[in-house]
Amino acid sequence: MTPELELLPAVDVRDGQAVRLVHGESGTETSYGDPLEAALAWQRAGARWLHLVDLDAAFGTGDNRERIAEVARVTAEAGVQVELSGGIRDDDSLAAALATGCTRVNLGTAALEAPEWVAKIIAEHGDRIAVGLDVRGTTLRGRGWTRDGGDLYETLARLDSEGCARYVVTDIAKDGTLQGPNLELLRNVCAVTDRPVVASGGVSRLDDLRALAAMVPIGVEGAIIGKALYAGAFTLEAALETVRAEAAA
Numbered sequence: 001m002t003p004e005l006e007l008l009p010a011v012d013v014r015d016g017q018a019v020r021l022v023h024g025e026s027g028t029e030t031s032y033g034d035p036l037e038a039a040l041a042w043q044r045a046g047a048r049w050l051h052l053v054d055l056d057a058a059f060g061t062g063d064n065r066e067r068i069a070e071v072a073r074v075t076a077e078a079g080v081q082v083e084l085s086g087g088i089r090d091d092d093s094l095a096a097a098l099a100t101g102c103t104r105v106n107l108g109t110a111a112l113e114a115p116e117w118v119a120k121i122i123a124e125h126g127d128r129i130a131v132g133l134d135v136r137g138t139t140l141r142g143r144g145w146t147r148d149g150g151d152l153y154e155t156l157a158r159l160d161s162e163g164c165a166r167y168v169v170t171d172i173a174k175d176g177t178l179q180g181p182n183l184e185l186l187r188n189v190c191a192v193t194d195r196p197v198v199a200s201g202g203v204s205r206l207d208d209l210r211a212l213a214a215m216v217p218i219g220v221e222g223a224i225i226g227k228a229l230y231a232g233a234f235t236l237e238a239a240l241e242t243v244r245a246e247a248a249a
């Protein structure tokens with residue numbers, strides 16, 4: 001039996017609210033209320049994972065550190081594994097993130113701008129560190145996806161050689177658009193690394209999850225779902241049942 005595709009509902013926090021953006025652009029927020037309520041709603045619907053993002057910290061417009069820590073702690077205590085992202089760029093922010101009880105952190109900008117620090121913390125924390133490869137075409141983007149940060153495949157080769165345990169791959173052009181994931185990008189990334197890949201961006205219907213589940217054998221481990229859940233394109237229960245059925249088929 002093929003392992004089940006992990007599903008990670010996203011809770012992105014800006015100004016204390018759960019929001020969704022389009023293409024990750026500041027100013028395109030749709031608000032979905034209290035982030036703890038959102039996280040607990042996904043937990044009640046059966047989520048085993050949560051992708052929790054401090055968007056203000058990612059954009060450099062402040063942070064939601066206390067709120068994020070509360071959501072991560074309460075959700076983790078409720079038995080959900082948390083992947084924590086946004087603004088984790090130095091020892092202080094890393095220590096605060098890891099102290100929330102999250103299962104792992106996801107680094108974006110730091111992997112582009114502070115490679116020596118990232119190599120060090122990968123060596124120290126192993127699979128509690130994932131790197132988010134947020135790309136436009138094959139160019140990585142950092143600082144709230146506003147700045148170019150080098151070539152996807154060169155960075156991937158470096159991180160692989162440093163022992164990075166896992167990648168969260170986001171096609172920015174797809175993120176928040178409900179246009180379907182970039183399967184070609186995911187296939188290309190899986191072809192050059194043996195590390196698990198979490199797919200992010202574009203999931204819009206259950207067929208997208210079937211397509212991603214079919215990529216588990218080549219290295220796609222999970223899928224982050226944002227807008228589709230908030231917009232009611234399908235329920236998390238239906239999504240979980242879909243990936244369960246695909247694994248059993």
Ligand SMILES: O=C(O)c1ccccc1N[C@@H]1O[C@H](COP(=O)(O)O)[C@@H](O)[C@H]1O
Pocket residue numbers: 012021023024025053055057058059085086087088089106107108109110132133134142143144145175
């Ligand atoms: O998730 C988003 O929609 C998003 C939009 C714009 C910027 C970042 C976004 N998400 C997450 O932020 C981290 C990067 O944060 P940092 O660069 O390490 O501070 C990225 O991995 C996404 O998970």
